[in-house]
Amino acid sequence: MIEQRGYHMEDVILKMEGITKLFPGVRALDNVQLELRKGEVHAVIGENGAGKSTLMKILLGIYIADEGTIVYKGEPVRYTSPLEALSHGIAMIHQEISLIPTMDVAENIWLGREKRFLKGRLIDRKARYQATEELLEKLDIHLDSHAIVKNLSIAQMQLIEIARATSYDADVIIMDEPTSALTDVEIQLLYRIIRDLSARGVSIIFISHKIEELFEVCNRVSVYRDGHYIGTHNCDEITQPELINMIVGREMNNLFPKQEVAIGDTVLRVEHLSSAGVFDDVSFEVHRGEILGFCGLMGAGRTEIMRSIFGIDPHDSGKIVMDGKEVRIKKPKDAVRCGLGMVTEDRLRMGAIYALSVMANTTIAHFYAICNKLGFYRRSNEMQAFSSIRDTLSVKCSSHKQKISQLSGGNQQKVIIGRWLLTNPKVLILDEPTRGIDVGSKSEIHRLISGLAAQGMAIIMISSEMPEIIGMSDRILVVRHGKIVHECMREDATQEGLITYAFGAQAN
Numbered sequence: 001m002i003e004q005r006g007y008h009m010e011d012v013i014l015k016m017e018g019i020t021k022l023f024p025g026v027r028a029l030d031n032v033q034l035e036l037r038k039g040e041v042h043a044v045i046g047e048n049g050a051g052k053s054t055l056m057k058i059l060l061g062i063y064i065a066d067e068g069t070i071v072y073k074g075e076p077v078r079y080t081s082p083l084e085a086l087s088h089g090i091a092m093i094h095q096e097i098s099l100i101p102t103m104d105v106a107e108n109i110w111l112g113r114e115k116r117f118l119k120g121r122l123i124d125r126k127a128r129y130q131a132t133e134e135l136l137e138k139l140d141i142h143l144d145s146h147a148i149v150k151n152l153s154i155a156q157m158q159l160i161e162i163a164r165a166t167s168y169d170a171d172v173i174i175m176d177e178p179t180s181a182l183t184d185v186e187i188q189l190l191y192r193i194i195r196d197l198s199a200r201g202v203s204i205i206f207i208s209h210k211i212e213e214l215f216e217v218c219n220r221v222s223v224y225r226d227g228h229y230i231g232t233h234n235c236d237e238i239t240q241p242e243l244i245n246m247i248v249g250r251e252m253n254n255l256f257p258k259q260e261v262a263i264g265d266t267v268l269r270v271e272h273l274s275s276a277g278v279f280d281d282v283s284f285e286v287h288r289g290e291i292l293g294f295c296g297l298m299g300a301g302r303t304e305i306m307r308s309i310f311g312i313d314p315h316d317s318g319k320i321v322m323d324g325k326e327v328r329i330k331k332p333k334d335a336v337r338c339g340l341g342m343v344t345e346d347r348l349r350m351g352a353i354y355a356l357s358v359m360a361n362t363t364i365a366h367f368y369a370i371c372n373k374l375g376f377y378r379r380s381n382e383m384q385a386f387s388s389i390r391d392t393l394s395v396k397c398s399s400h401k402q403k404i405s406q407l408s409g410g411n412q413q414k415v416i417i418g419r420w421l422l423t424n425p426k427v428l429i430l431d432e433p434t435r436g437i438d439v440g441s442k443s444e445i446h447r448l449i450s451g452l453a454a455q456g457m458a459i460i461m462i463s464s465e466m467p468e469i470i471g472m473s474d475r476i477l478v479v480r481h482g483k484i485v486h487e488c489m490r491e492d493a494t495q496e497g498l499i500t501y502a503f504g505a506q507a508n
């Protein structure tokens with residue numbers, strides 16, 4: 001828990017009250033409130049579509065509330081743009097990286113506000129790099145201020161975003177799922193930065209779906225559900241199950257509903273697969289009905305191995321064998337023909353077609369199956385396929401015609417996952433299937449994955465969440481620096497053991 005010092009923790013810096021926001025056909029927020037105190041880390045939590053982003057967008061002036069008031073530092077305010085909010089000390093760090101890839105770290109941080117001389121005609125480059133180094137040092141971020149952003153990892157980019165927000169001397173920083181692309185070590189660094197900012201009196205709004213992390217880093221938590229405010233608690237006065245109850249509005253006693261399934265024959269065998277500098281001599285097999293978990297640190301090569309098996313990226317050597325026969329997969333189309341399906345990690349960028357409806361986005365990879373025997377499109381088949389996914393994954397949308405772009409981030413993800421679930425492959429590869437997805441829907445997706453395995457599908461699941469890997473997999477492989485370094489059965493897996501192998505230390 002963070003200690004507050006040097007100011008009164010009771011000082012309220014921001015109060016949003018009675019906030020209501022209507023979109024055509026949706027009451028996104030209904031009489032909602034949020035109270036932020038000086039120097040606190042305040043978690044904002046709720047299911048996908050609960051209204052968290054809409055509330056933040058109202059604070060930043062991206063949307064105008066239909067009703068309600070915002071009082072900031074004792075004054076009623078109504079900003080008209082994020083830039084205006086920023087100039088008053090409210091900064092937001094988005095999940096999507098908003099840096100310019102071809103510029104370096106320092107240029108990105110000070111873009112548009114560099115120190116100038118010669119009547120503003122020349123930028124003071126020396127001052128820019130000096131200020132960057134001081135800023136990075138203060139935050140203990142080890143990055144070269146001259147490094148070009150496109151050569152950095154997503155995690156490093158996120159750290160630059162954080163550095164940029166702090167460089168504005170913001171009083172309030174909103175962090176939208178800040179740890180979703182970070183490794184365990186970077187998460188610890190981020191927590192330290194947050195504690196440090198908080199100790200200096202900066203208030204942080206922390207949006208996250210990872211319940212455990214709230215207890216590690218937040219002082220209070222406000223819960224929202226279906227556009228309603230449910231309540232606010234001190235994190236040390238509420239238990240994890242109580243919080244989950246508030247979020248989902250019902251008892252959740254089985255977070256990992258894994259069914260015991262008899263494991264069948266080998267479906268997919270990968271032999272000595274290598275790609276120079278990316279992964280090396282990877283061999284494994286997966287059986288019918290089995291859930292094979294792939295864990296490891298971010299950047300360990302798990303995604304790259306799967307992308308190569310699925311034909312998105314090439315490999316240099318090795319064999320892929322499906323049902324006993326060697327197959328050549330050069331592009332994803334070949335993989336689909338062999339009976340593979342893959343839900344990629346960056347499914348929103350790779351998968352969502354924003355101009356199309358929720359229904360079209362769900363059924364697009366399933367098109368032939370929704371036609372009748374003569375090959376004519378059947379709307380009723382499409383409706384049925386869509387409804388089954390909408391209901392199983394609780395996709396929140398106002399109608400099947402709604403544009404996917406209007407759905408909350410988590411609901412968009414559910415649609416893309418649902419799309420692949422409909423194609424009924426022999427082997428389904430899921431890369432971080434529940435990242436960004438709320439706790440209730442997570443458990444629905446787990447139930448669905450487990451149900452698919454029970455029907456004989458082989459599942460390969462990459463996840464960075466250890467409880468998810470251990471809770472769902474029959475067998476677990478640990479990848480480190482592009483190699484499989486450990487294999488264990490579910491009953492022998494412990495979080496500490498897996499993490500030890502992932503970090504490369506010797507486990508006992």
Ligand SMILES: Nc1ncnc2c1ncn2[C@@H]1O[C@H](COP(=O)(O)OP(=O)(O)OP(=O)(O)O)[C@@H](O)[C@H]1O
Nearest residue numbers: 023028048049050051052053054406407408409410
């Ligand atoms: N521009 C829009 N047009 C129509 N409906 C919208 C728009 N933006 C949001 N909504 C709706 O408002 C509701 C709240 O969405 P919001 O994005 O605030 O949820 P969220 O809590 O941030 O969810 P997530 O965790 O999935 O990001 C959803 O039902 C969403 O479909």
